[in-house]
Amino acid sequence: MKGDARRPASNPQRPADGQARAVVGPGKTAPTSGELAPRAMRQMARTAHHTGRRPATQRLLNRYRRRAPGEPRAIGYLYILPALALYGALLLFPFGQSVWLSLLHWDGMSAATWAGSDNYRDLFTDPDLRAPFAHALLLLVFYSALPVVIGLLLAALLSRAPVRGMTFFRTVLFLPQVLALVVVGVAWRAILAPDGLLNDTLRAVGLDAAARPWLGDYDWALPAVGVVGTWVGTGLCMVLFLAGAQRIPRELYEAARLDGAGPVREFFAVTLPGLRSQIAVALTLTIVAGLRNFDLIYITTSGGPGNSTSVPAYEVYHRAFETNEVGSAAAIGVALTVLIFVLTVTLSRLVEGRRT
């Protein structure tokens, strides 16, 4: 992303690169075909000539030369066409429709009426709509913050010494990421069930009072679903940070130790700054996954009990296809998109310390 944004700015340095290639290109072919040699010379003469031109003309000519010889530039569009057509028709266009639908009152069948900003205002005023967003933000603690913190602590610990069998550990820790969330939901329902593993364990250690039907409890259902998200996300963060920590130069650790830094100082002075970009990636991935969290809620609680575990992703489905509030569903979808973009961009900017 950054590279591309900077591309136009770096154009002034480009001519050198372009000229070099113009010379080297034909030069390479010279041995195989003699006819090309005069062209190479002509080209060299031309490049020499250009250095005196005005920058704008020069840039134009350089852009011309960078194109493949004999290749019309329009061919690029042809290569993109199939992907763009499909992507436009089934992703960009429906997203536009979502924005449009969000401005309407519509039950999916009869004629729609104009709603203006009503559906969006409801997101802030209607408690039934505010709750899912509040739940989603709370769940981000479990889906994003906890995995990142746990992952960092482990990476800090594990990066101090070489670990044997890392491939095995990485494979196992990452496993939750590749399982279908439907399967994850079924597996965790069994653990959190009234007579499931968690309650059995609690009773076995004498904590009978703590045992409860986790997913059916008004206060505990949301954290219980959150723990499932932590289970899914932690492996991803660990693997990401471990890979990153291995790329931190050993000398930095040695220098820190020579300066008398203990493990804690070492973590804050060397590991944490060294993992900045990995932390940004982890936050982006876990936040997007956490807010897209439909499958898990549908399988484990369906938003219940009451609406205590309802999240925006689930509410979109519920309203559009169960209670026929299509306009409202679309508004939730659009708001969710905005939330994802704002959160991921802000957080990764903060973490990477970039200023815009």
Add this chain to the structure above:
Amino acid sequence: MISRTERTLTYAILALFTVVSLTPVLGIVSTALGSQSSLNTGFSLPDDGLHWGNFADAWSRGHFGTYLRNSVLVTLAVVAITTVFSVLAAYAFGVMRFPGSTALFYLFVLGLALPQEALVVPLYFDLRQLELTDTYWGLILPQAAQSLAFGVFWMRTYFRGSAQSVIEAARIDGANSWTTLWRVLVPMGRPAISTMVVIVFMWTWNEFLMALVMVSDEAHRTVPLGLAFFQGQHSSETALLAAAAVLIALPVVIVYVALQRRFIEGMLSGAVKE
């Protein structure tokens, strides 16, 4: 410099997290092998032997034969379409220059963070209008479109990194852009392409919301959808439910164990980093 205590602690913590990662997985496997009459939700291997028959029962009673066929068909189609279209588009974005290429590329990158929930509602009404709901195309086309965001982004990184000198050498040998792509760059890019293939395979195989919305008849159900309905109907039959879940997870897990490097590499790239 690292003391023995610290080393032991390191392995102890790794072991702890390994157990945490595997507990739900082992729980469901042991439940799947338990007796059907047992209400035990796992974690104790059945004392009356392993009930491999549960898989056959789940297969026949849950109609998982049909669901698996649907999933295979949809997944193959989505992977094929995504691969070909992504390679073509990413090639243009990676090595050609034309007005608007950067803006168009960002349009694709946008799709990496766009939640399905913001598309699924109008998509349903559009596809119903076109009579594509309850068809394979209704499952294939939207998922292919969504996978393109990743495919184009991922493959462009490959084309950007592939040596300019190779492309120029091919050109000098008289190859046009089409033959350069298919004869030179695609064979060279097999690692990058296979990463994309396994990621799109996994996403499509595991996809739930799109299938839930687009399919209402049983004939077109994919496996995750089948499992959700199975849970609704047979929630008390824990052994069969667990067996069905294992059957569904198995194909992805097998590919993952064989190609874990590709999975991890691909999934961690999902955040736009360049």
